[in-house]
Amino acid sequence: xxxxxxxxxxxxxxxxxxxxxxxxxxxxxxxxxxxxxxxxxxxxxxxxxxxxxxxxxxxxxxxxxxxxxxxxxxxxxxxxxxxxxxxxxxxxxxxxxxxxxxxxxxxxxxxxxxxxxxxxxxxxxxxxxxxxxxxxxxxxxxxxxxxxxxxxxxxxxxxxxxxxxxxxxxxxxxxxxxxxx
Numbered sequence: 001x002x003x004x005x006x007x008x009x010x011x012x013x014x015x016x017x018x019x020x021x022x023x024x025x026x027x028x029x030x031x032x033x034x035x036x037x038x039x040x041x042x043x044x045x046x047x048x049x050x051x052x053x054x055x056x057x058x059x060x061x062x063x064x065x066x067x068x069x070x071x072x073x074x075x076x077x078x079x080x081x082x083x084x085x086x087x088x089x090x091x092x093x094x095x096x097x098x099x100x101x102x103x104x105x106x107x108x109x110x111x112x113x114x115x116x117x118x119x120x121x122x123x124x125x126x127x128x129x130x131x132x133x134x135x136x137x138x139x140x141x142x143x144x145x146x147x148x149x150x151x152x153x154x155x156x157x158x159x160x161x162x163x164x165x166x167x168x169x170x171x172x173x174x175x176x177x178x179x180x181x
Contacts, residue, residue: 002055002084003027003034011053011082014046014072016065021117023057040071051080058088059118059159061095061125090159091118098122098156105154107132107147111169112158119158138165139172147176 007013013034017024028034035046046052052072056065062085069083101108108126110133112119119135126133134146147153153173157166 002086003031003053006053006055006082006084007031009053009082011051011080012047012049014052014054015057016054016068017057017060018117021057023059023117027055027057037068037072040068043068043071043075046072046076048076049079051082052076054081054083055086057117058086059091059116059121060087061121062087062092063095088159091121094118094122094156094159095125098125101154101156102126102129102131105131105152106150107134107152108154108156109134109136109142109169109173110156110158111136111166112161113137116158116160119161122156122158136169139168142169142172142176144176144179147180153177 003013003015013028013031014037015024015027015034016037018038019036024036028036037043054069054072065087069081073081108131110119110122110126112122114135114137123133123135132150136142155166155170155173
């Protein structure tokens with residue numbers, strides 16, 4: 001809907017996200033000339049236009065999106081760039097909470113599907129911060145030896161991960177901690 005408004009208003013459509021992702025395909029299917037930007041190098045492939053209308057896949061880290069929008073503006077100073085923030089609030093909230101968790105924990109367990117973009121973004125954020133990171137889908141994947149020498153373990157999950165799954169992981173982490181005492 002946001003992309004359609006931008007196109008109707010005369011902006012060239014740009015979507016920040018993973019090419020081929022189901023959401024990105026859904027956003028661009030009505031706009032065959034739309035460009036998908038995943039990396040800063042993708043911006044170099046944008047055709048020259050007077051106006052760019054930019055939206056994002058809802059699961060992208062907002063700081064990453066803003067950095068890519070700034071790069072579009074830098075590389076196309078003669079163009080008007082209009083960005084409409086379409087990153088969903090739960091994704092933003094988890095990303096903000098993760099930054100706090102990274103500062104407080106020695107390691108972080110992230111629960112979510114291996115193909116979930118927002119879960120992968122959480123994993124990438126942790127790893128980029130240099131934090132020991134364990135990406136799992138289920139509690140039975142946890143191994144107690146992962147936590148040797150670790151005092152504080154943080155726990156988070158992708159937005160589509162079921163509460164029950166996270167609770168199972170928490171119980172398993174508590175069990176591992178009890179067995180270490």
